[in-house]
Amino acid sequence: MVNPVQMLGRSALTFFERLGRAHLFLMDALWGFFSMVMRPRLLVQQLYSVGVLSFLIILISGLFVGMVLGLQGHYILSNFGAEETLGVLVAASLVRELGPVVAALLFSGRAGSALTAEIGLMKATEQLSGMEMMAVDPMRRIITPRLFAGILSMPLLAAIFSMMGILGGYFVGVGLLGVDEGAYWSQMQSKIDFSADIINGVIKSFVFGVVVTWIAVFEGYDSIPTSEGVSRATTRTVVHSAFAILGLDFVLTALMFG
Amino acid sequence: MNQVDDNDILVRVRDLHFQRGTRPIFSGANIDIQRGKITAIMGPSGTGKTTLLKLIGGQLKPTQGAIEFEGENIHQLSRSKLYKLRRKMGMLFQSGALLTDISVFDNVAYPIREHTNLPESLVHHLVLMKLQAVGLRGARHLMPNELSGGMARRVALARGIALDPTMIMYDEPFTGQDPISMGVLVQLIKLINDALGLTSVVVSHDVQETVSIADYIYLVSGGVVIEHGTPEQLNASTSEWVQQFMQGLADGPAHFHYPAETYLDDLQAGVK
Numbered sequence: 001m002v003n004p005v006q007m008l009g010r011s012a013l014t015f016f017e018r019l020g021r022a023h024l025f026l027m028d029a030l031w032g033f034f035s036m037v038m039r040p041r042l043l044v045q046q047l048y049s050v051g052v053l054s055f056l057i058i059l060i061s062g063l064f065v066g067m068v069l070g071l072q073g074h075y076i077l078s079n080f081g082a083e084e085t086l087g088v089l090v091a092a093s094l095v096r097e098l099g100p101v102v103a104a105l106l107f108s109g110r111a112g113s114a115l116t117a118e119i120g121l122m123k124a125t126e127q128l129s130g131m132e133m134m135a136v137d138p139m140r141r142i143i144t145p146r147l148f149a150g151i152l153s154m155p156l157l158a159a160i161f162s163m164m165g166i167l168g169g170y171f172v173g174v175g176l177l178g179v180d181e182g183a184y185w186s187q188m189q190s191k192i193d194f195s196a197d198i199i200n201g202v203i204k205s206f207v208f209g210v211v212v213t214w215i216a217v218f219e220g221y222d223s224i225p226t227s228e229g230v231s232r233a234t235t236r237t238v239v240h241s242a243f244a245i246l247g248l249d250f251v252l253t254a255l256m257f258g
Numbered sequence: 259m260n261q262v263d264d265n266d267i268l269v270r271v272r273d274l275h276f277q278r279g280t281r282p283i284f285s286g287a288n289i290d291i292q293r294g295k296i297t298a299i300m301g302p303s304g305t306g307k308t309t310l311l312k313l314i315g316g317q318l319k320p321t322q323g324a325i326e327f328e329g330e331n332i333h334q335l336s337r338s339k340l341y342k343l344r345r346k347m348g349m350l351f352q353s354g355a356l357l358t359d360i361s362v363f364d365n366v367a368y369p370i371r372e373h374t375n376l377p378e379s380l381v382h383h384l385v386l387m388k389l390q391a392v393g394l395r396g397a398r399h400l401m402p403n404e405l406s407g408g409m410a411r412r413v414a415l416a417r418g419i420a421l422d423p424t425m426i427m428y429d430e431p432f433t434g435q436d437p438i439s440m441g442v443l444v445q446l447i448k449l450i451n452d453a454l455g456l457t458s459v460v461v462s463h464d465v466q467e468t469v470s471i472a473d474y475i476y477l478v479s480g481g482v483v484i485e486h487g488t489p490e491q492l493n494a495s496t497s498e499w500v501q502q503f504m505q506g507l508a509d510g511p512a513h514f515h516y517p518a519e520t521y522l523d524d525l526q527a528g529v530k
Contacts, residue, residue, distance in 0.1 A: 125353060133347065134369045135344035135372075136369070136372050137337075137341060
């Protein structure tokens with residue numbers, strides 16, 4: 001029987017060994033930036049499949065999240081006769097927290113899982129090995145463009161999510177519940193600070209973009225090349241991304257607003 | 259092995275040791291691949307034949323020993339030099355390893371487009387030439403999922419020779435093929451080797467087909483080379499192991515049964 005302490009030690013070693021491998025992998029993928037610059041077409045293709053194809057889910061989700069915020073916000077604010085500040089509540093919630101966090105969660109579910117499955121299947125069907133033997137480096141050809149596409153897409157998607165949410169809040173607050181239109185926009189304009197709110201939100205979404213795409217491409221590349229291995233790697237991508245997003249959000253929020 | 263001029267050796271494997279975890283795969287194998295010849299690496303399943311190809315291609319690193327390609331130690335090369343060297347190698351994977359989201363034409367064009375700046379009209383001509391060589395010019399618009407196993411391997415072969423490599427390695431090219439596809443592949447390997455002046459390494463356990471085209475054969479088992487020679491020399495070998503393998507006998511020095519306690523002891527022990 002294996003001693004529980006030994007088991008713990010083995011798990012810890014495996015974890016740190018994998019973490020180290022993931023960091024070396026990230027460094028290698030980032031280093032490929034220079035060769036990617038020479039072939040921007042690879043990046044553009046991935047911006048389409050990672051970013052543009054995530055557009056619809058971000059658009060619709062952002063709209064509904066904003067509408068719910070409008071409803072809940074109005075319900076609470078009306079108790080204090082402060083319905084005019086609904087725009088501030090909706091915008092601040094979105095650009096500071098919900099935009100980056102929910103968009104990143106959706107992004108990991110939609111694009112992250114697809115990246116892991118795609119790379120994992122390429123590995124399982126020896127396509128990556130085949131590339132290596134054709135003297136094509138899969139890190140440069142497959143991983144780097146996907147990583148940078150994720151990093152660039154995430155802040156844009158989060159911004160679109162926030163914008164749609166603000167519109168959703170407007171439709172519910174102003175359109176349905178009778179909040180004054182001028183107050184909705186002017187309060188938002190005067191209370192939302194560009195650097196404290198918007199830039200911090202962009203920084204958050206950038207960090208989430210790096211982490212989620214890194215997890216996704218690493219899990220695919222490091223997956224066991226079987227159908228079960230790829231399935232597990234895809235699940236790990238979504239679960240680990242969710243933990244990373246929520247954990248990092250706390251840390252970043254504490255640093256930015258604490 | 260017959261006396262061969264050093265310059266005629268394209269790949270030289272010396273004292274090769276390799277292990278997966280704690281399981282040794284190679285423990286001191288020595289192999290020479292001659293230029294312009296078809297060299298077969300044969301042996302029972304699980305003896306590391308595919309691993310040997312990956313070691314030669316620099317995809318795996320030996321724990322001890324050296325593999326030289328044109329006199330250069332593959333595993334001491336930098337990453338960029340290794341990738342440059344691989345342009346001289348083609349490899350036909352057992353699965354074909356075609357890129358699944360692009361057509362047959364684009365698969366064959368892939369290495370040409372990646373490594374050259376040739377105009378598209380020339381790429382088109384080159385791809386058609388390669389596909390013509392494997393008899394699949396008419397299938398250029400098909401996607402990989404529309405191909406049979408044999409066709410996929412022929413496309414992979416066309417892709418493997420796209421950059422006119424010095425050497426091409428075949429990983430179990432005959433496995434799972436119907437007799438017609440198998441016959442086509444056997445002929446193609448021989449034809450392409452002779453017509454293009456290639457060096458071919460065929461890893462296989464299909465004795466009849468491999469022996470029919472190989473110039474030289476290495477029999478590998480238990481991590482070492484058991485026997486090597488021309489097909490005639492191996493057929494005339496007095497080694498029981500060689501005869502068992504070449505004639506496909508169920509029992510002999512390589513046992514039919516996996517090592518176990520005696521049958522009687524096992525039955526008497528009951529369910530544990």
